[in-house]
Structure formats: C-alpha cells, structure tokens
Amino acid sequence: MLKSTKHITEAGWIFRFVLPFLAISPIFADTTTVGTVIDGQAEYYDELFDIVCRETLSLTGDEFSLSFQQPVSGKWERTTIEKELRKQLSDPDIDIVIALGYIASDQALRISNPSKPLICPLIFDRAYQETKAQPSSNLIQIDTPMLLKRDLTTFYEMTPFTHLAFLCSAHFNPDINRAKAYITSLLDLRSVRVDLIPIGDSSSKLVLPKGTDAVYLAFLPHLSKKNRKKMIGGLNSQSLPVFASMGGEDVPLGALAGYKNERAAQKIARQIALIVQQMLLGVPITSKPMVMSSFEHLLVNMNTAQNISIFPPYSLLTEATLIEAPIPPQTKVWSINEIIDKAVSENLSILVKARELKTGEQEIERAKTHFKPQVHAETLFARIDEDRTSSLLNIPEQQLTQSLTVTQLIYSEDAKADRAIQEQLQLSREEDLSLVRLDIILQTGQAYLKLLKAEAYENIQKENLERSRNHLQLARIRQSTGYSGRSDVYRWESQIAVNRKDVLQADAIKAAARIELNRLMHRSLEEDIMLDRADVSDPQYLTNHALLKKMIRDPWHFRQLRDFLTQEAIAVNPQIKLIDHKLKAQERELLAAERSYWTPTIAFKGEISHKFDKSGAGSNSLTLPPQYANLFSEIDDTSWSAGVAIKLPVLSGGQKLVRNAKARLEVDRIRLLKREVEEKLEAGLRAMLHKAGASYSAIELSKKSAFAAQQNLDLVYDGYSHGVLSVIELLDAQNAALTANLLATNAVYSFLLDYLQVERLTGNFITFSSPQERASWFNRLQHYSESCKNKQQERKYELK
Incomplete structure (x- = not known):
C-alpha cells in the first residue's frame, strides 16, 4: 500500500509542478464563478472568505476570469447548510x-458524487466525525485537524483536573453522550469527569456544573471576540483555568493557555487558491484527503496564571510563548551602557579595591608625618633607696615628675624615600583599581551578551520543539491516511522528548546568565531584568564606523589596525602603568639604599620637665650656714634641654650592602616583568584580533548556511508530507537546520565577545565611551592610517 501511495504522490508532483508549464487547455472556457456556503454569520468566516478571495484572485491573476459570489449563510442549521450546498451544486451559473x-x-x-467541484477545506476530526466519503473526482477534501488530544494532554499537565467542563458550539448539534465518551477516551484513562456544555448565541447565562475545576473552550465562531472575552473573564473570576482551542485568538483575551496556529487562515486560503488554479489549468485533483499541516506553538497568559494562582510547570513554560502582564511604565529597561555604569558604581570587587585605595592614601599621610613635629608628654612617679637621696642635689626619696618632649626631623633619606615610594605605590593602586574596573566592564558586557545569547538559543530550541510537534502531527495524519506506519509517530515522540530536554537546558543556561549579570550589578540574584536589545546583538553596533570597516576588510589595513591597537594598548594599558609605578617606587628604594652609606639623619630635640610632688628623705631643702650659702646655688624643680642631633651611619654589619643588592635586583626584575607583560599583551592582542576578524567573517557565512539549511528543510518537509521522503531524511534536515541556526546565532555573539576581549586588552572600552572619546579615538586611528600610507609612498619613492 505504501509503495503504491508513493507512486501516486510522485505523479501528483509531476502534475503540480510540470503541467502548469505545458500547454494545457483549461476546463473553464469563460468566467469561472465560485459559490461559497458558510455555517453562519461570524467574524471568523467573514475574514476567512475575504482572505480566500484575495489569495485566489492574486494567484490566478489575469490569466483567468474568476468571480466569487457572496457567501451564503446556513444559519447554523445542518439542514439549511445541506440545502444551500445542493442548491449551488445544481446552479448552472x-x-x-x-x-x-x-x-x-x-x-x-x-453528499455522494457531487456534480461539480466541491471543496471541503475544514475537516477537523475524521475519527469523531465518522465521515466515510465515497471517492469522487469532484470532492476535494482538506483536513485541518484540531488536535484535541494534544490540547487535553497539555492542559492536564499544566493543571491536573478532575472535573472538566467542555464548552462547544450548540450549533454543531453534538451527540452529548458520544462526544463525552470520545473526549474521555482522549484523556487516556485519567479519572476525569467530563461535562459537555453547548453554548448558544449568548454566553451570559453560562452555568457550570458544581465541582468544575477546569474549562476547555472549543471553537465558537458564532460568538464575537467581545462576548468571548466577557465569558473568559467570568470564568477567570471564578479562578477556573481555561484552555482554548483557538489559542491565538482567545489566550490574549484572557484564557490561560492554548496553541496558536501561525497564519492558519492564510494557509487554508492558499491551499484553496492552489486547488482552484489547478482546476482552471485542467490539472487532475486527487480524490484522497489532503492534509493541512500547521506550525503551532503553545501560548500561556502569565497574567491570568498569576490572577487565578495556577503555576504551569517548567516543562511547559520553557517551550511556550509567554504573554506577560503589561509592563508598568516605571519598570526599568536596562541598556548596555546603563548596565555597565551600574556595575562600575556598585560592583563589590570594585568597592573592595576602592577601599584599598583609601587605605593607600593613609599610607601617604603616614609617610608625611616623618617631617612633622613629634610631641610626647610623660608623667613619672619614682621611688629610690633612702641612701641615694640628697637634699642638696634635690633628689628626694619619692617624686612625681611630668615632662614634655618635642622632636622635629630635619633631614632623613629613608623618610624622604618612604614618602616618595608610598606616592608611587598609591598610583599603582589606582591603576590596579582601573584594571579591576576594566575586568568588571568586560565581565558585565560578557554576561549581558551571554544572557542575550541564551535567550536566542532558548527561542531556537523552542522553535525546533514546535517544529518536531508539527512533524509529529503530520506523522499521525500520514498514519491515519495510510501514508506511513506507526514507526514515524514513535520516532517523532522520541525526538520531542529530546527537544524538551534541550529547551529545559537552554532555560537553565539563561537563568545562570541572568544570575551572573545581577551579581556583577550587585542586584538581587533572582531578580528579573528587562534588557534593551536594540542594536546590541548586531555586529554593526560595534563596527558601525566606516573607518573600522575599512580597516578589517583587507589584510594590509587589518595589519595597520593591529599595529595601531598594539601601540594604543602599550600606551594606555593600566597593567603596564601599574608596573611603571612599582618600578619608580623600587628605583627610589635603590636610590635610598645607595645614599644610606653617607647621608646623615638630622633632627632637633627639646625637653622640659617639672617635679610636681616630692616626699621622704631628701625632699626638704638643705639650709646652709650663711658663710657657705654663696658656695652652692639652689636647684629648683624645673629643668629643660634643647639641641640638634646629627646621626651618621658608620658600620651596620653589612645590612646596607644587602639592602643595596636586593633593591638593585628588584629593579632588574620589575624591568624584565614589564617587558614580559608588554610582549604577552601584544601577542594576546594580535591573536585576539585575528580571532575577532575570523569570527566577523564567519557571521555572513553562518547566515548563508542557516538560510540554505532552512530551504533544504522546507523542501524535505514538502517531500515528506507528500510521501516521497522518509522520516529519517526529514529528521536529518531538521537537525541540520537546528545546528545551522545555532551556529549562526553563535557566530554573531562570538564576534561580539571577541571584540570585547580586544577592547579589554587595549585597556580602553571605546564601545562604551562618550561620543567625544570615540571621535578622538577614531581620529587617532585615521591619523595613524594616513601616516602608514605616507611611509609606504616614501619607500616607493626611495626604491625608484
């Protein structure tokens, strides 16, 4: 059976793509009139009819004369609809x-054996409808299935229910018992009570059975959007979750969830237009049912979920498109520059370095105190042996003395060196802070881009998951129509499980990227952040200057750019400046070590003391006979001294030699370290520039690869849907498209991340600089390029 189906399908392809280019006589010689019968007056059918008219007239163009009669309403009555169909079938016009x-x-x-072409484009469920139409060349069948089982399975996974109210159109005249049994069978033996609630022209008197904990909203074309929104709002007010079969229309109106069929009406209209065109061209139309596949994705209204306290699991949220609650006007939307400013001002690593800088300022102040007056006050209570006392010399047994000492350093080479060294070390701390600031800017920019990249990856994985679901739907339809077996369905079910895992992993990566960005900005780690994505994910955001584009388009200019950036990096890179300041500090230490052999230390010192109390032996004044009174002057209780001390080193046991040798070796080490850092910096910068150049060139190639892979997937999908190609070929094409899309996205963000690394190595983030700084940088680049051009011309002249 499958083999014969394949031959029929191949013939169909020949008729579809070859015969239109041959001279075929159309079966309608004059104006072709198309009649239409709709179920009843409804916005949906009016819009669908308009799209069918536009698509068909656009496709047939001026080649055929085609007219559409106004659609006839069946007034939602089966007997009236059948009557109008038979009437048009018998109408010769x-x-x-x-x-x-x-x-x-x-x-x-x-209707058996219709007398003229009768197109049935909206067959929603053959299993339930139990339609067994007799094959007829005039009966064209298009299956546009509503996947009720998929909807109910997703709904149950989202919020397990026990009592489901199934709201359907009363105009469909459903057999209540049969419909309930059919819906219950789709729930796969879950213990769920199902009540079928027919909805008439008004939903204002909707009363649900007691105990209802979930509502499924079927297709209700006879109700306007206003009435459906009102009905959904009433259900939400009762905290009842609503799953809508027409998710694209009803989820934005307030339903909790539903699947959206992308451009469903356009696809139906286009298929009808193609069938009409084939009829006009005289191409045979197959009597087998045509399958109208669709690309659907799940919508979840997060505002409704919060209001009714329903929390869908991650497994569904990660594959769904979320309709968020309206963003309040005061919600902050962060641009890349605002994020960088926030990180620079509040990041804890920067704040720690800033405190170290403050500590360094105090080291300078400490070094300055060497040349400031030193004043010391001292109180001394002393007691000596009685036999050591002397009233004549004013040496009492017990005394309380207070003294004040003033010292002023006049000259000291070590003190001068200490101040100079601390000033240089403080400058090195400032450069160290600049290094940390550059690192934080780099890390923040990387985290921002990685978050955007993670979001893009997640979207790609979600699209791939929906594509697999679409292919599963197609496989099930192919199985039901006999085009393939059950193995295709199992294969796509397995693939969907893998794709769901990939979506969950992508969501976890996105969450980790958001946490890292919040950490760098010193925000609450789990706090959501709204990003301004304008232009940032576009390579032109970083390379939108004409001069820069010129510098990377050919090897000669690219070499100029590398030389210029290397020159800039060595001139402004904080790491080199930091080493320069440490070198100057060590050179000053070496100078102090050399001068220590002969430079003295000069200081002034003064002291005054007074005995405030004395007692015991020797505390009383000695009274001498008059003839001896002039021989000894009386010693009072106050004494003072003042003088200048000059201290010259003579011998220190070899300490000065060791100090000198150590300082000299340290100077040599730092000079070598500077050369090493410059060499590593230049090598790293040039290598990163080559990498960035390659990743920039890869962007366009990756886009071409993704486009070609998508075109291939479309062709293979078309072949699979017509039974020409196998599921393995479709799966291979889908995986190739997924890989190409991921690589295309990765190429963009790889270049942006590489470019940030380049700017970090240069020590200056021109991307996030002010317009004036950017203009100055590009002016220097322009001047350097022109100087290189002039030098080349001079060399050519010298050679001549």
Missing part, C-alpha cells in the same frame, strides 16, 4: 462550490 465552514465541510462529505 456556479462552477465551483466551497463549503467554507466546519459544519458545511462535514455536511459536504455526506
């Missing part, structure tokens, strides 16, 4: 009839 409605398509299938 109508050449083609379209049953443009779910009821109309169902009734059309029950």
Whole structure:
C-alpha cells in the first residue's frame, strides 16, 4: 500500500509542478464563478472568505476570469447548510462550490458524487466525525485537524483536573453522550469527569456544573471576540483555568493557555487558491484527503496564571510563548551602557579595591608625618633607696615628675624615600583599581551578551520543539491516511522528548546568565531584568564606523589596525602603568639604599620637665650656714634641654650592602616583568584580533548556511508530507537546520565577545565611551592610517 501511495504522490508532483508549464487547455472556457456556503454569520468566516478571495484572485491573476459570489449563510442549521450546498451544486451559473465552514465541510462529505467541484477545506476530526466519503473526482477534501488530544494532554499537565467542563458550539448539534465518551477516551484513562456544555448565541447565562475545576473552550465562531472575552473573564473570576482551542485568538483575551496556529487562515486560503488554479489549468485533483499541516506553538497568559494562582510547570513554560502582564511604565529597561555604569558604581570587587585605595592614601599621610613635629608628654612617679637621696642635689626619696618632649626631623633619606615610594605605590593602586574596573566592564558586557545569547538559543530550541510537534502531527495524519506506519509517530515522540530536554537546558543556561549579570550589578540574584536589545546583538553596533570597516576588510589595513591597537594598548594599558609605578617606587628604594652609606639623619630635640610632688628623705631643702650659702646655688624643680642631633651611619654589619643588592635586583626584575607583560599583551592582542576578524567573517557565512539549511528543510518537509521522503531524511534536515541556526546565532555573539576581549586588552572600552572619546579615538586611528600610507609612498619613492 505504501509503495503504491508513493507512486501516486510522485505523479501528483509531476502534475503540480510540470503541467502548469505545458500547454494545457483549461476546463473553464469563460468566467469561472465560485459559490461559497458558510455555517453562519461570524467574524471568523467573514475574514476567512475575504482572505480566500484575495489569495485566489492574486494567484490566478489575469490569466483567468474568476468571480466569487457572496457567501451564503446556513444559519447554523445542518439542514439549511445541506440545502444551500445542493442548491449551488445544481446552479448552472456556479462552477465551483466551497463549503467554507466546519459544519458545511462535514455536511459536504455526506453528499455522494457531487456534480461539480466541491471543496471541503475544514475537516477537523475524521475519527469523531465518522465521515466515510465515497471517492469522487469532484470532492476535494482538506483536513485541518484540531488536535484535541494534544490540547487535553497539555492542559492536564499544566493543571491536573478532575472535573472538566467542555464548552462547544450548540450549533454543531453534538451527540452529548458520544462526544463525552470520545473526549474521555482522549484523556487516556485519567479519572476525569467530563461535562459537555453547548453554548448558544449568548454566553451570559453560562452555568457550570458544581465541582468544575477546569474549562476547555472549543471553537465558537458564532460568538464575537467581545462576548468571548466577557465569558473568559467570568470564568477567570471564578479562578477556573481555561484552555482554548483557538489559542491565538482567545489566550490574549484572557484564557490561560492554548496553541496558536501561525497564519492558519492564510494557509487554508492558499491551499484553496492552489486547488482552484489547478482546476482552471485542467490539472487532475486527487480524490484522497489532503492534509493541512500547521506550525503551532503553545501560548500561556502569565497574567491570568498569576490572577487565578495556577503555576504551569517548567516543562511547559520553557517551550511556550509567554504573554506577560503589561509592563508598568516605571519598570526599568536596562541598556548596555546603563548596565555597565551600574556595575562600575556598585560592583563589590570594585568597592573592595576602592577601599584599598583609601587605605593607600593613609599610607601617604603616614609617610608625611616623618617631617612633622613629634610631641610626647610623660608623667613619672619614682621611688629610690633612702641612701641615694640628697637634699642638696634635690633628689628626694619619692617624686612625681611630668615632662614634655618635642622632636622635629630635619633631614632623613629613608623618610624622604618612604614618602616618595608610598606616592608611587598609591598610583599603582589606582591603576590596579582601573584594571579591576576594566575586568568588571568586560565581565558585565560578557554576561549581558551571554544572557542575550541564551535567550536566542532558548527561542531556537523552542522553535525546533514546535517544529518536531508539527512533524509529529503530520506523522499521525500520514498514519491515519495510510501514508506511513506507526514507526514515524514513535520516532517523532522520541525526538520531542529530546527537544524538551534541550529547551529545559537552554532555560537553565539563561537563568545562570541572568544570575551572573545581577551579581556583577550587585542586584538581587533572582531578580528579573528587562534588557534593551536594540542594536546590541548586531555586529554593526560595534563596527558601525566606516573607518573600522575599512580597516578589517583587507589584510594590509587589518595589519595597520593591529599595529595601531598594539601601540594604543602599550600606551594606555593600566597593567603596564601599574608596573611603571612599582618600578619608580623600587628605583627610589635603590636610590635610598645607595645614599644610606653617607647621608646623615638630622633632627632637633627639646625637653622640659617639672617635679610636681616630692616626699621622704631628701625632699626638704638643705639650709646652709650663711658663710657657705654663696658656695652652692639652689636647684629648683624645673629643668629643660634643647639641641640638634646629627646621626651618621658608620658600620651596620653589612645590612646596607644587602639592602643595596636586593633593591638593585628588584629593579632588574620589575624591568624584565614589564617587558614580559608588554610582549604577552601584544601577542594576546594580535591573536585576539585575528580571532575577532575570523569570527566577523564567519557571521555572513553562518547566515548563508542557516538560510540554505532552512530551504533544504522546507523542501524535505514538502517531500515528506507528500510521501516521497522518509522520516529519517526529514529528521536529518531538521537537525541540520537546528545546528545551522545555532551556529549562526553563535557566530554573531562570538564576534561580539571577541571584540570585547580586544577592547579589554587595549585597556580602553571605546564601545562604551562618550561620543567625544570615540571621535578622538577614531581620529587617532585615521591619523595613524594616513601616516602608514605616507611611509609606504616614501619607500616607493626611495626604491625608484
């Protein structure tokens, strides 16, 4: 059976793509009139009819004369719809009839051997409808399935329910018992009570059975958006989760979730247009049912979820498109420059270095105190042996003395060197702070780009998951129509499980990137952050200057750019400046060591003391006979002294020699360290520039690869849907497209990350600088390029 189906499909391809280019006589010689029957007056059918008219007239163009009659309403009655269909089939002025409605398509299938082409484009569920139309060349069947089982499975995974109210259109005249049994069977033996609630022209009197904990909203074309929104709002007010079969329309109106069929009406209209065109060209139309595959993705209304306290699991949220609550006007949207400023001002690593800088300022102040007056006050209580006392010399047994000493350093080579060294070390601390600031800017820029990259990866994985779901849907339809077996369905179910894992992993990577960005900005780690994505993920954001584009387009100018950036890096890089300041500090230490052999230390010292109390032996004044009174002057209780001391080193046991040798070796070490750092910096910068140049060139190539892979996937998908190609070929094409898309996204962000590394190595983030600084930088680049050009011309002249 599969083999014969493949031959039929290949023939269909020949008719579809070859015969239109051959001279085929159309079957309608004059104006072709198309009649349409709709279920009833509804916004959905009016819009769908307009799209069908536009698509068909656009496709047929001026080649054929085609007219559409106004659609006839069946007034939501099956008997009326069947009557109108038969009426148009018997009308000689109508050449083609379209049953443009779910009821109309169902009734059309029950008409045997229609006398003219009858298109049934809205067959939603053959298993439930139990339609067994007799094969007829005039009966064109298009399956546009509503995947009820998928909807119910997703709904149950989102919020396990026990009592489901199934709201359907009363105009479909459902068999309540059969419909309930069918819906229950789709729930795969879950213990769920199902109540079918027919909805008429008004939803204002909606009363749900007691105990209802979930509501499924089926297709209700007869209700306007206003009425559906009102009904959904009423259900939300009862904290009832609502899953909508028309997710694209009803989830934005307030339903909790539903699947959105991308451009469903356009696809249906385009398929009808292609069928009409084939009829006009005289191409045979297959009597087998055509499958209208769709690319659907899950929508979740997060505002509704919060309001009714329903929390969908990660497994669904990561694959869904989330309709968030409206962003309050005061919500901060962070641009890349604002994020950088926030990180620079509040990052803890920078604040720690800033405190070290403050500590260094105190070291300078400490060194300055060497040449400031030193004043010391002292109080002394002393007691000596009685036999050591002397009233004549004013040496009492017990005394309380207070003294004040003043010292002023006049000259000291070590003190001068200490101040100079601390000033240089403080400058090195400032450069160390600049290094940390550059590192934080780099890390913040990387975290920002990695978060954008993670979001892009997640979107790609979600799209791939939806594509696998679409392919699973197609495989199930192929199985139901006999195009393939059950193995294709199992293969896609397995693939979907793998894709869901990939989506969860992508979401985890995104969460980790957000946490890292918040950490660098010193924000709450789990706090959401709204990013301004304008232009940042575009390489032109960094390379939008004409001069820079010129410098990377050919090897000669690219070499100039590398030389210029190396020159800039060595001139302004804080790491080299830091080493320069440490070198100057060590050179001053070496100078002090050399001068220590002969430079003295000069200081002034003065002291005054007074005995405030004395007692015991020797405390009383000695009274001499008058004849001896002039021989001894009385010693009072106050004494003072003042003088200048000059201290010259003579011998220190070899300490000066060791100090001198050590300082000299340290100077040599730092000079070598500077050369090493400059060499590493230049090598790293030039290598990173080559890497950035390669990643920039890879962007366009990756885009071409992704485009080609997507084109290939479209072709293979078309072949698989027509039974020409196998599931393995489709899976291979899908994986190739996924890989190409991921590589294309990675190419963009790899270049942006490489470019940030280049700017970090140069020691100056021109990307985040002010317009004036950027203009100055580009002026220097322009001047350097012109000087290189002039030197080249001079060399050519000298050679001549």
